[in-house]
Amino acid sequence: MKTVDLAEQSLRELNQSLHDGELIRDVREWRVIHPNGAHNIACGLNDAVSVDIDGHAGYYCAGMNQQASVTVHGNVGVGVAENMMSGVVRVKGDASQSAGATAHGGLLVIEGNAAARCGISMKGVDIVVKGNIGPMSAFMGQAGCLVVCGDAGDALGDSIYEAHLYVKGSVGTLGADCVEKEMRAEHREELATLLKRAGIDDDPTDFRRYGSARELYHFKVDNASAY
Amino acid sequence: MCGIVGLYLKNPAWESRLGELFEPMLIAMTDRGPDSAGFSVYGDEYNAGIKLTLQSDDEAFDWAVLADRLGEAFGGVDGWFRNANVAVFKLAAAEAPLRAWLDEQAPDVRVLSAGQSIEILKGVGLPASIAERFQLKGMRGSHAIGHTRMATESAVTLQGSHPFSTGLDLCLVHNGSLSNHNRLRDKLKREGIGFDTDNDSEVAAGYLTWRLGKGESLTQALKGALKDLDGFFTFTIGTRDGFAVVRDPISCKPAVIAETDDYVAMASEYRALAGLPGIQRARVWEPEPATIYVWERDGAKVEAA
Numbered sequence: 001m002k003t004v005d006l007a008e009q010s011l012r013e014l015n016q017s018l019h020d021g022e023l024i025r026d027v028r029e030w031r032v033i034h035p036n037g038a039h040n041i042a043c044g045l046n047d048a049v050s051v052d053i054d055g056h057a058g059y060y061c062a063g064m065n066q067q068a069s070v071t072v073h074g075n076v077g078v079g080v081a082e083n084m085m086s087g088v089v090r091v092k093g094d095a096s097q098s099a100g101a102t103a104h105g106g107l108l109v110i111e112g113n114a115a116a117r118c119g120i121s122m123k124g125v126d127i128v129v130k131g132n133i134g135p136m137s138a139f140m141g142q143a144g145c146l147v148v149c150g151d152a153g154d155a156l157g158d159s160i161y162e163a164h165l166y167v168k169g170s171v172g173t174l175g176a177d178c179v180e181k182e183m184r185a186e187h188r189e190e191l192a193t194l195l196k197r198a199g200i201d202d203d204p205t206d207f208r209r210y211g212s213a214r215e216l217y218h219f220k221v222d223n224a225s226a227y
Numbered sequence: 228m229c230g231i232v233g234l235y236l237k238n239p240a241w242e243s244r245l246g247e248l249f250e251p252m253l254i255a256m257t258d259r260g261p262d263s264a265g266f267s268v269y270g271d272e273y274n275a276g277i278k279l280t281l282q283s284d285d286e287a288f289d290w291a292v293l294a295d296r297l298g299e300a301f302g303g304v305d306g307w308f309r310n311a312n313v314a315v316f317k318l319a320a321a322e323a324p325l326r327a328w329l330d331e332q333a334p335d336v337r338v339l340s341a342g343q344s345i346e347i348l349k350g351v352g353l354p355a356s357i358a359e360r361f362q363l364k365g366m367r368g369s370h371a372i373g374h375t376r377m378a379t380e381s382a383v384t385l386q387g388s389h390p391f392s393t394g395l396d397l398c399l400v401h402n403g404s405l406s407n408h409n410r411l412r413d414k415l416k417r418e419g420i421g422f423d424t425d426n427d428s429e430v431a432a433g434y435l436t437w438r439l440g441k442g443e444s445l446t447q448a449l450k451g452a453l454k455d456l457d458g459f460f461t462f463t464i465g466t467r468d469g470f471a472v473v474r475d476p477i478s479c480k481p482a483v484i485a486e487t488d489d490y491v492a493m494a495s496e497y498r499a500l501a502g503l504p505g506i507q508r509a510r511v512w513e514p515e516p517a518t519i520y521v522w523e524r525d526g527a528k529v530e531a532a
Binding site (some may be wrong): 036037038039053055056058059075077079093094097115116134135137 | 341477478481483496497498499500501502508511512515516
């Protein structure tokens, strides 16, 4: 394991090292200390390394991740795991806005709460939040799953496409075109797998499913006069 | 984008360290606002009258002459000192006649703040240079509110710098932009509120002045602001006793709060809080949208609007 102290070394050096093919072939485990809320820690990783960040991280932590496993032992700022392609990002504390925004794949686990717009425009990522999520989450969610073990804020799933939303607690309001849907066996199975991967032992039967009513999908000739 | 920071010391034993703790918070937000910076410091209470922070664009302005003339007009000045191109005066007089006299006798001098506790210092330039110019590091007091500005709604001038004074001992700093500020400014002007700039944040400050002038509490005024101000905002408001934080209903602009037994601190980003003592053990969270958080001497009060 290699430890990088951000009080001693620059963030640019750290991110450069994590992109150094030769270096990361030999050192697979990294630990970052004194992150002090710095932005863009462990961004754009493209190898199956593991990075532990000891403390709070700032904006866009582990953004664009591919293959790597990043764990933040603290809170994260705006846009954690933004545009993640694969790999795992785990936040032990709370996440700010737009967690997992536009992410195409991988697993994002937030053990605390996530603020507004969690999973905005998600495109295939799986997001599991142990706590609550803020308003406008999964806005325009296209694919992937958002699992919320706590409560969801207002306008959940506004203008959602095909993302799967599972919420155990209450939902403030549902956004445009988002409706509650039947929990079938395949959904319980999907949810059980996700909870297991996230290391959470909640009972899948306690959750409710939400998704698109698909009313916004197509141009409706009845509305032509409105344009 | 702008940066805002606030530090309220619960533990009076820390008051001599206010500037030393607060300066790095302000400077940490330089990336969010390199155009101008400002801060208000609360402390050094003067209860016999009013404390005015005055500013002149003329670096060589003769404050001693102004002190003499103020003394003649108002029966003496209890104390005054100069800090760069700003001076703080303490007089046993009321606010309105003082402002009227200054308007007439020293029209080039600007009133940055008035009250019993508040002093506002601000200027154009990098936060580090503003902090150095006013020697923020050595300041003591109970709490401080600061702002680093990235100008979007109006020119980079001293007048556009925050904090904006919103009545006696009150100030406001703003991260965001208001979309209905022009219409609201016209309405407030008709209500007798004066404005120096085209800045949207000054309208928010003027709005609070107006509501407070009607006898409302700060919480009531902020509830009104949530209803009447359209746009994006995180506000931090300094009061004589403490401070308040409020975000718009869609929480567009960032804010993070840290609380320990010794202090409450807020900032646009966690980076600004990272150096505070005991931060590792602090309770750190993001304030909820459309929720008013107030800390005063009698403890925290959180009120959903």
